[in-house]
Amino acid sequence: MDPAGIIGIVVALGAIFGALLLEGADPMSIFLPAPLLLVWVGTIGVGVAGHTMKDVISSYAAIPRAMRSKAPEPGKTVETVVGLAERARREGLLALEDAARDIDDPFLRQGLQAAIDGTDPEDLRIILEDKIASKRTHERMNAKYFADMGGYAPTVGIIGTVISLVHVLENLSDPASLGHSIAAAFVATLWGILSANVIWLPIGARIKRISDMECAQMEVTLEGLLAVQAGANPRTVGERLRSLLPPGAEKAAEKEAA
Known part of the structure; x- marks a missing residue:
């Protein structure tokens, strides 16, 4: 699990409430029912209105996976593929059938099985590229839903502030309550900006x-599978795949290979 997402949000919220305490304000003063209802429920409502229900369910289901996901380690994938290339070179592609069942990565396992089954290299490339494109499209839709929510939330917060200020102007005859009422009016804007920039957009x-x-890891896997299927030299396969990795990952992969 990569904790960066959870740590980042917790730190940001801690900074906000820490600033409230340093200013001498009561943090509970921003937990007003009306602004909270308007900003959170209103933002979710307009977010749902701009997407299908299938999109909405998929987007919320993506949150736990995104927060718990471990950053991929393409260096390990490279070493796995190089090992497969060495065995295929010695024993033939059909000898990898047992190894395919022990591979945890479903994309690598399915692609390797298709190669073993004799799928034409061009057809295999098209199939795997389509899987990558489908995954990218689906997950970018999930990301767009939350990016849209980040755009809606500040505006919904301003609507809440305007509603509260209208109420303030209706009660100008009571000067003693104006300060509290005006402060409460801006709570909706606060929650709109906070929810957008600390929750939805991140x-x-x-x-x-x-x-x-x-x-990116799947693309490296794709090139490796095609090289294995073609019977390429394992050293060449390793060098080719490591050249596709980001600089940090490339160095780590070279150390593992060494």
Whole structure:
């Protein structure tokens, strides 16, 4: 599990409430039912209105996975593929059938099984590229849902502030309560901006980032499988795949290979 997403949100919320305490304010003063109802429920409502119910369910289901996901380790994938290439070179592609069942990565396992079954290389490339594209499209839709929510939330918060200020102007005859009423009016704007920039936008960015890393690993796997199927030299396969990795991952993969 990569804890960056949870740590980041917790730190941001801690900074906000810490600032409230340092200012001498009561943190509970921002937990007013009306602004909370309007901003959270209203934002979710307009978010649902802009998507299908299938999109909404899929997007919320993506949150636990995005927060719990471990950052992919493409270096390990490279070493696995190089090992498969060495065995295929010695014993033939059909000898990898037993090894395919022991592979945890479903994309690598399914692609290797298709190669063993004799799928044409061009057809195999198309099939695997389509799987990567489908995954990327689906997860970018999930990320877009939360990015949209991040755009809606501040505006919904402003609507709440305007509603509260209208109520304030209706009660100008009671000057003693004006300060509290005006402060309460801006709570909706606070929650709109806070929810957008601390919750919705980071979640969307996290989903997209995890998806990009997983798709990049799948692309490395794709090139490796095609090389294994073609019977390429294992050393060449390793060098080719490591050249596709980001600089940090490439160095780690070289150390593992050494």
